[in-house]
Amino acid sequence: MADRHREDWVYEGILQRLSSGAWTEGLRIPTTRQFAKAMGVSHLIAQAAVRRAGRHKLLAVRQRQPVRVLPGAAERAARILSRLASRSKAGDVAILLPEGFRQKSRPPEPYFATLVDHLIREGARRSLRADVVLWPLHDQISAVMSLRQRGYRAAVFLGLTPDHLPSLMLMHEQMFPLIVFNRHIPGLKLPTVSLAEFAGAQRIAEHFISRGHRNLCMVVHCGSATPHGRMDRVAGWVHYLTDQNLLGGCIMPVYIVPWHPQLTAFGEVFVRLMHSSERPTAILFANSGYAKSFFANRQFTALGIPEDISMAMFEPAYGATSSMLPPTPLTRISTHFPRTAQCLIEQVGKMLEGDLMPPSIRVPMEITLTDSIGPVPADITPVRHEAS
Numbered sequence: 001m002a003d004r005h006r007e008d009w010v011y012e013g014i015l016q017r018l019s020s021g022a023w024t025e026g027l028r029i030p031t032t033r034q035f036a037k038a039m040g041v042s043h044l045i046a047q048a049a050v051r052r053a054g055r056h057k058l059l060a061v062r063q064r065q066p067v068r069v070l071p072g073a074a075e076r077a078a079r080i081l082s083r084l085a086s087r088s089k090a091g092d093v094a095i096l097l098p099e100g101f102r103q104k105s106r107p108p109e110p111y112f113a114t115l116v117d118h119l120i121r122e123g124a125r126r127s128l129r130a131d132v133v134l135w136p137l138h139d140q141i142s143a144v145m146s147l148r149q150r151g152y153r154a155a156v157f158l159g160l161t162p163d164h165l166p167s168l169m170l171m172h173e174q175m176f177p178l179i180v181f182n183r184h185i186p187g188l189k190l191p192t193v194s195l196a197e198f199a200g201a202q203r204i205a206e207h208f209i210s211r212g213h214r215n216l217c218m219v220v221h222c223g224s225a226t227p228h229g230r231m232d233r234v235a236g237w238v239h240y241l242t243d244q245n246l247l248g249g250c251i252m253p254v255y256i257v258p259w260h261p262q263l264t265a266f267g268e269v270f271v272r273l274m275h276s277s278e279r280p281t282a283i284l285f286a287n288s289g290y291a292k293s294f295f296a297n298r299q300f301t302a303l304g305i306p307e308d309i310s311m312a313m314f315e316p317a318y319g320a321t322s323s324m325l326p327p328t329p330l331t332r333i334s335t336h337f338p339r340t341a342q343c344l345i346e347q348v349g350k351m352l353e354g355d356l357m358p359p360s361i362r363v364p365m366e367i368t369l370t371d372s373i374g375p376v377p378a379d380i381t382p383v384r385h386e387a388s
Helices: 002-020 032-039 043-055 073-086 110-125 140-149 162-173 197-210 232-243 268-274 288-296 337-352
Strands: 093-098 130-135 154-157 178-181 192-195 216-221 254-257 282-285 310-314 331-334 361-363 366-368
Touching (some): 002 043, 130 140, 140 162, 154 162, 288 310
Parallel strands (some): 093 154, 192 361, 216 282, 282 310, 310 331
16 A cells, blocks of 8 residues: 555656656656656656556656657646546645644644644635644655655645755655745745735834834844845835935844844843933834833833834734733734635645646735824933843
């Protein structure tokens, strides 16, 4: 039975290569031994899958001759993939989540738990079953090889870190249908569904400026960068301030906090700034965890929102108690979970039908405006400096 699953996996890999145009009409494909090595299976299993493609008039398989792609193979392969997708059973889509996001000793990370719930519901609506697969940091090759053996035919990767890039490279090499959430990897042609963080940060900056603010600050942590170093939230913010000729007038347009598991490490420079007459009049927290720790810090308890300072944040402050946040709910930029899940599952469906590179999608973020953004205080008085 295991060999049969592996043969199905390799055969579907052949279909993906044909339907996507990776193997074109008349092309001499790799030898079965080369193909077996690329797919991580035995020579006999790869040979069985190639012969199966020959029976379906996709490949010209003749004894002691190179195997070549037959005319019309791309269209026939796409039709076969479409039929396979329509017959899909349980376990179609693996939602890959790094192991650290769901540890037995603590509850799941709330943001991804919410997105997973929406993905499962959206998949069920389209007759696709989606399951969470905790993705290891070690032995990633075995994890990739096990996906098809466990019945999965596509994957959505959430919370990708640079440490998991080997998995992406192997899945890309094997042409396993994969959608990456909110990451773009240079050099790897992978479809993505990303959040419009750049535009979201610009919209909040615009709203601050419309209320008269000119000394603005974004608080961001080092972990906000994607695997290749892009920080879309910061880029949108800085670009907008630059376009409005305000960047030079901001005392600290971006404050980068070193990553800390508890998100509480505000440095002395930031504390001194917030107790000076030149402190920012508006702050955007690029991570809601810093909004929670800001208001839990006794150094800042004398600040009134928005009387003394205007504030906004990315995403709701998951897990915050009323004592952690100000009485006035903060303006926030949030993920539209239903639309994001819909786009991810739509991309999966297209890939299962043979389109391995559907156009990437950028999903607009929701802006919820509250009274936390007000006009610039008429008189900025240094905040009383209390002991930590």
